[in-house]
Amino acid sequence: MTHKSLTAGLVALVSLVAFEYIAVAIAMPVVARELGGLHLYGLAFSGAMAAAVVGTVLGGRWADLKGPVAPLWTGVAGFIGGLLLAGLASSMEMLIAGRLVQGFGGALVSVALYVVVARVYPEELHPKIFSLFATAWVVPSMVGPAIVGLVVDSLGWRWVFLSVPVLTVIGALILVRGLSGQPVTGGQAEPAPGLGRKVAWAALTAVGAGLMQYGSDGRLPLLVVGLVVLLVALPKLLPAGTLRAARGLPAVVALRGLSAGAFFAAEVIVPLMLISERGMSPLMAGFALTGGALTWSFASWLQGREVFGRTANLVGGTAALALGILAMGVVTFEAVPVAFAYPAWIITGFGMGLIYPTLSVLTLELSKPGEQGVNSSALQVGESVFSVVSVAVTSALFAAAGQGYWAVYAATLVMALVGLWVAPRFQPLSPGSKAPALARLS
Structure with missing residues (x-):
């Protein structure tokens, strides 16, 4: 397979996004207890999910209009910045802010990578590339829990967040080399009105999903309201x-x-x-x-x-x-x-x-x-x-x-x-x- 540097960089970023998703779920009980934020525990997840929905919608349209490079590197910067903010957090509120930035950045990366695949690789190679992406998500689920547990026990929970940016920079440098000379600059779509409304529907969808998440513990009214919101908002994004x-x-x-x-x-x-x-x-x-x-x-x-x-x-x-x-x-x-x-x-x-x-x-x-x-x-x-x-x-x-x-x-x-x-x-x-x-x- 050609494009070895590009493929290595893409898979590295997918793996890191996947690893951080698993790592946060494992480390968060310790984080919330140490920062005194157990009452905000759910928001650390639902907030990141909400930001990711908005980032995914915005990133998809952005990549079509301008090409995938700008949303990709913006997403990498947001992912790294959010991790650093969370890892240095002195309060649960600061950690949640980092999770919002991280979720938004990770979503930009994920959707931009799809467009990179579409623009660079011939169609007959797409199955192999997405096979690698799938493996890049699965492998962290096998080795991630043990690694995270070891890091939390020996170095502390902050290094769950602070170590990944270093690896992300390395992956990004490999990707820079792989993207050199590839047909990824410029957009392929015509500007169209209504992107702001689309982002607003994405935000409303995230609210609906969050209400359902919070209503799942027996608060039936929240569950029903969340479902109604989703039935109205989600079709606008699909x-x-x-x-x-x-x-x-x-x-x-x-x-x-x-x-x-x-x-x-x-x-x-x-x-x-x-x-x-x-x-x-x-x-x-x-x-x-x-x-x-x-x-x-x-x-x-x-x-x-x-x-x-x-x-x-x-x-x-x-x-x-x-x-x-x-x-x-x-x-x-x-x-x-x-x-x-x-x-x-x-x-x-x-x-x-x-x-x-x-x-x-x-x-x-x-x-x-x-x-x-x-x-x-x-x-x-x-x-x-x-x-x-x-x-x-x-x-x-x-x-x-x-x-x-x-x-x-x-x-x-x-x-x-x-x-x-x-x-x-x-x-x-x-x-x-x-x-x-x-x-x-x-």
């Missing part, structure tokens, strides 16, 4: 027809949201169920998740080499996702050996490894020049919001059913089965046609 899975790009975005929502909502409950109900140690329960991460990476590798076709990846992957969730749900019964959890999550991870990068590839294939950024941002916004909604709803079901693990697995299984219906609809209505782009900014 391709027309996404919520009904219209053929082409809308179905691609819908399937990304459904599969990610089903997987992550089920994954949240897996260790709790294995430890609290089936008596596993935290270490052994963690191995179940590690197995899924490994097969996610392996399946992404297969997708990158196009071992199967696109339809097989999506239909087969979604079927594996549904089967794995069903199998994990069976583990809730005491008559079923608890060791059955390992193959169950291995199957689930394999399914996601086929689905996830395939949808990234299809998003670029179904985008006209000048639409890659806005459509990539729609894909990422849909994934984030669907995941938040799924986790919030299943958490509420879990509480309402009295620690009803079965309710969580049943709900996520339904999402996966709906995804199985959506999966074949990625092909546009007519051969060679492009799926409708994101709704007009005006």
Whole structure:
């Protein structure tokens, strides 16, 4: 493969964004306790998520209008600056401010990288590149917890934030070399009015997702209000027809949201169920998740080499996702050996490894020049919001059913089965046609 420096730089940045996402989740209990900010614990996550939604929408349009270089380096600067602010925080409020800047910057980086791939790499290499991106997200989930735990115990939580900027600068320098002479300058889209309204809809979407997150612990009015807000705001950020899975790009975005929502909502409950109900140690329960991460990476590798076709990846992957969730749900019964959890999550991870990068590839294939950024941002916004909604709803079901693990697995299984219906609809209505782009900014 050519573009070795560019590929190395891209993968490095993706890995660092992924690692920081996992690291913060692990370190935050210690951070909140030391800074006396347990009452603001949730805001450290929901605030970053809100900033990321706005950054994703703004970054997508910016990359289409001006090229991906400006949003990419702005995002890198924001990511580094937010990490430094958080790592040096003397109060929880200062740390949250850093998380806002970090979330915004990381979102700019993520969407700009998609546009770089579209502008630089030939289409036949896109599966391999997105396979590497998927692995770059999965590997930190396997090694991240141990590294973060060691850093927090030996050096303190601040170095979870302060060490990553150094690595980010190194990755950025490699990327600078890789981008030299590449066709990434200049935009491919015409200016259009309404970007401010689009950003406002993104902010409202983030508010709706945050309300659902806070309402998931039993505050039903917040859950309902958040869902209503999302039903109004989210469609403004997605391709027309996404919520009904219209053929082409809308179905691609819908399937990304459904599969990610089903997987992550089920994954949240897996260790709790294995430890609290089936008596596993935290270490052994963690191995179940590690197995899924490994097969996610392996399946992404297969997708990158196009071992199967696109339809097989999506239909087969979604079927594996549904089967794995069903199998994990069976583990809730005491008559079923608890060791059955390992193959169950291995199957689930394999399914996601086929689905996830395939949808990234299809998003670029179904985008006209000048639409890659806005459509990539729609894909990422849909994934984030669907995941938040799924986790919030299943958490509420879990509480309402009295620690009803079965309710969580049943709900996520339904999402996966709906995804199985959506999966074949990625092909546009007519051969060679492009799926409708994101709704007009005006």
